[in-house]
Amino acid sequence: MAKLDLGALDQALEAAHQPALAAALVQMTGDLHWLRKEWTPTYTPLSRGETGVPEAEQAKFRAEAKAAILDWFAKGAPPTTTPDPAALRRMMSFVAGADIPENYADFLNDELAIGGQSSKDPQWTTPGLKDAARRMHVLVIGAGMSGLLTGIRLTQAGIDFEIVDKNADVGGTWLENTYPGCRVDSSNHIYSYSFEPNHNWPQHFSTQPVLLDYFRGVANRYDLRKKIRFETSVEEMVWDEGRAVWNVTVNTPAGSEKIVANSVITAVGQLNRPRLPDVKGRERFKGAAFHSAQWAHDVDLTGKRVAVIGTGASAFQFVPEIVGKVASLTVFQRTPPWGFPTAHYHEDVPAGMNWLLEHIPNYDKWYRFFLFWMVTDGLLDGVRADPAWAGDETAVSAANAMFRAMVAEALRMQTEGRPDLVDKVIPTYPIGGKRALLDNGVWIAALKRPNVELVTDAITEITESGIITADGTARDFDVIIYGTGFHASRFLYPMKIKGRGGADLHDTWDGDARAYLGMTTPGFPNLFMIYGPNTNIVVNGSIIFFSECSVRYILGCLKLLAETGANAMEPKAEVHDAFNIQVDAGNRLMAWGAPQVSSWYKNEKGRVSQNWPFALVDYWRATLAPDPQDFVLSKAREMAG
Numbered sequence: 001m002a003k004l005d006l007g008a009l010d011q012a013l014e015a016a017h018q019p020a021l022a023a024a025l026v027q028m029t030g031d032l033h034w035l036r037k038e039w040t041p042t043y044t045p046l047s048r049g050e051t052g053v054p055e056a057e058q059a060k061f062r063a064e065a066k067a068a069i070l071d072w073f074a075k076g077a078p079p080t081t082t083p084d085p086a087a088l089r090r091m092m093s094f095v096a097g098a099d100i101p102e103n104y105a106d107f108l109n110d111e112l113a114i115g116g117q118s119s120k121d122p123q124w125t126t127p128g129l130k131d132a133a134r135r136m137h138v139l140v141i142g143a144g145m146s147g148l149l150t151g152i153r154l155t156q157a158g159i160d161f162e163i164v165d166k167n168a169d170v171g172g173t174w175l176e177n178t179y180p181g182c183r184v185d186s187s188n189h190i191y192s193y194s195f196e197p198n199h200n201w202p203q204h205f206s207t208q209p210v211l212l213d214y215f216r217g218v219a220n221r222y223d224l225r226k227k228i229r230f231e232t233s234v235e236e237m238v239w240d241e242g243r244a245v246w247n248v249t250v251n252t253p254a255g256s257e258k259i260v261a262n263s264v265i266t267a268v269g270q271l272n273r274p275r276l277p278d279v280k281g282r283e284r285f286k287g288a289a290f291h292s293a294q295w296a297h298d299v300d301l302t303g304k305r306v307a308v309i310g311t312g313a314s315a316f317q318f319v320p321e322i323v324g325k326v327a328s329l330t331v332f333q334r335t336p337p338w339g340f341p342t343a344h345y346h347e348d349v350p351a352g353m354n355w356l357l358e359h360i361p362n363y364d365k366w367y368r369f370f371l372f373w374m375v376t377d378g379l380l381d382g383v384r385a386d387p388a389w390a391g392d393e394t395a396v397s398a399a400n401a402m403f404r405a406m407v408a409e410a411l412r413m414q415t416e417g418r419p420d421l422v423d424k425v426i427p428t429y430p431i432g433g434k435r436a437l438l439d440n441g442v443w444i445a446a447l448k449r450p451n452v453e454l455v456t457d458a459i460t461e462i463t464e465s466g467i468i469t470a471d472g473t474a475r476d477f478d479v480i481i482y483g484t485g486f487h488a489s490r491f492l493y494p495m496k497i498k499g500r501g502g503a504d505l506h507d508t509w510d511g512d513a514r515a516y517l518g519m520t521t522p523g524f525p526n527l528f529m530i531y532g533p534n535t536n537i538v539v540n541g542s543i544i545f546f547s548e549c550s551v552r553y554i555l556g557c558l559k560l561l562a563e564t565g566a567n568a569m570e571p572k573a574e575v576h577d578a579f580n581i582q583v584d585a586g587n588r589l590m591a592w593g594a595p596q597v598s599s600w601y602k603n604e605k606g607r608v609s610q611n612w613p614f615a616l617v618d619y620w621r622a623t624l625a626p627d628p629q630d631f632v633l634s635k636a637r638e639m640a641g
C-alpha cells in the first residue's frame, strides 16, 4: 500500500466538500453516523457550496474523518460498501441538503452511478443485437463533445460507424474558440463525461486549452481518431427511399466523396456559425476586424484603439483579458448581460481537493452529485414566469423579481465610484431572459478602467476608419472585434438535407426548426440530432448531461431498428406536433420566453427554438428509451417489395 502522506491528508480535509466526504466515508466505514444532523448542510443559492455548518462542528468532522481515513488506509484500503436504496436516498438527501423527492431518486441514482453502471451504458448483449450492430453503418457529423461521446457509445454497442468533422482536430467549440479568457462556465467536475472523470482539473471552470486537452485525451483513450475523417464537411445528404439509406456527399481535401449510411447522427452543436451584425458599411472598415470565434492571433492589440461589439458570454470573457494591453477599448453594448456572482470563477481547485478526488473512493462521485444537484432545478423557479404576475417588465414573477434584486445589488456594488455605469450595466429585462454569465467582478472592473468607454447608443454605420452611433458620434479604431454571437437557430446549416419525397429539411422548417425531443423529425428517417431544437439549457445542468441522455436515446432507436428488423424510423407527425405544443407552452412560462426579451434563444419567427423549458429529470425520463408507439417503423422499399 502506498504510504499515506499526512500533510496531504490534512490539506485535503481542509479543502474537502464535507457532505460529499461524509457520504464517501459512509461507504468506507459502512456506518451511517456520518450523516449527522449537526453536519447537515444548508446551502445558499449561488454560493460555492459553503455548508453553513459552524466551524467548531466542521473541525470535529475533520478530526473524525481523519481518524477514519487513517484507519481505512491502515487496514489496507478494503473495498467500500454499496449502500442499499434506503441508505443511498438518505446519503443523497444529506449531500443535497434537501429531501430528495421520490420521483428524483432513480434519476439521481443513475447520475451518481455508485455501482459504476448507468442507464446510459449501451447494452447490446444478445447475439442477434451484436449481429445487427455489425451490419449497421452510422455516420456521425462532428467530433466535438457530443460527437466523441457518440463514437464511444457506438463502439461500446459494437456498431460500425465513421465520424466526419470540418475541422482538422477534435474538440468542436473548444477547438474553434481560442479567444483570450475563453473558459467553461459550468463547473468542470460536472462539465465532463459522467464516465470519464478528471481528478486534475486545474480550475473549477477551466480554460479552453485545458478543455481541449481533455477532449483530445478522451479521443485518444478510446482510440477514436482512426474513425474520424478530419477536414471533411457534409455538403448534402439525400434519403434513398428504395434502400433506406442516406447518400451523403462530403467535401474532403481530396475532393468530393460519397458516404452511404443507414443512419446519420448530427453532433454539430448550436453555436458555431459566427454571426456578424447587419450594419451598414461593415465591409468598408480598413483596420483589422474579426469575430471572437475566429480570433486573429496575428493581430497584436498592444497599444491599439480597439472596438468590441457585443456584450454576451464571449465578450464578457475576453474584454477583461485584453483591456490591459490596448490603448483604448470602446465596448458597444446593445443589452447588458446578467452575471451571477461567482467568486471562485477563476480560482484554482485546491490541491487538497484533487487529492481527495484521486484517493478517497467515491468522493469524486459524491462531489459531482453535489454540483449536479445544485444546478438541477435550484435556479429554475427563479426564472419561471407567473402568468398572474402584476409587476413590471423587469421581472416575470415575484421569485424572479427577488432574484433580480439580489443580483442587481451585486452589480451595483461593483460600480462603486462610477455612478454613470449603474444604469448601463443593470439589465432592464428579467433575469434568465438571456444567458446569464458567471461574474467574479472582472467585467465591471474592466469597464471602470480609464481607457475604457461603454457606449450604449446604437451603431448606425461602420466606416473605413471606425464606427458611427445613432447620436452622430464617430469614433476611429484600429481594430474591431465582433463578439456578436452565432446563427444559433439555423440548425444543421449549411448542410442540404433531403428526406422522404425529396423534401428539403430547411424548407420544411422554414426558419423554425423543430424536432421530437430535439432529435427526430417526421419525413427524415434515421436522422438523429444531438443538441437539436429545444435541447439547450439556461440555468440548469450541464450540456454534457443532455448529450449523454440524447445519445442513450439514439442508441435506443438504433436498437429498436435492430430488434424489429425495420430499416427506417421517424416520429409520427402527431407525436412530434404534440411535443412541440408542450415545449412552446413551457417556454412561454420561462423568463426567456417573455415577449419583452429578445435573444438567440428565439428564432426569426419569435419562437424559442433553442431551449428546454422543463426540469432535467423530465429530459432524463423522456430519453430513457424510445417508445415504439411514437414512431413509424418501416422496411426499405426494395426489401419490402
Ligand code: NAP
Pocket: 182, 183, 184, 185, 186, 271, 277, 278, 279, 292, 309, 310, 311, 312, 313, 314, 315, 317, 332, 333, 334, 335, 435, 459, 483, 484, 485, 486, 598, 599, 600
Ligand atoms: P451572444 O451571447 O449571442 O452575444 C452577442 C452579443 O452581441 C450580444 O450582446 C448582442 O446584443 C450583441 N450584438 C449583436 N448584434 C449587435 C449589434 N448590431 N450592435 C450591438 N451589439 C450587437 O454571443 P456570444 O457572447 O458569442 O455567446 C453565445 C453563446 O455561446 C452564449 O450564450 C453561450 O451559450 C455560449 N458561450 C459560452 C461560453 C462559456 O460557457 N464559457 C463562452 C462564450 C459563449 P443583444 O443582447 O442586444 O442581442
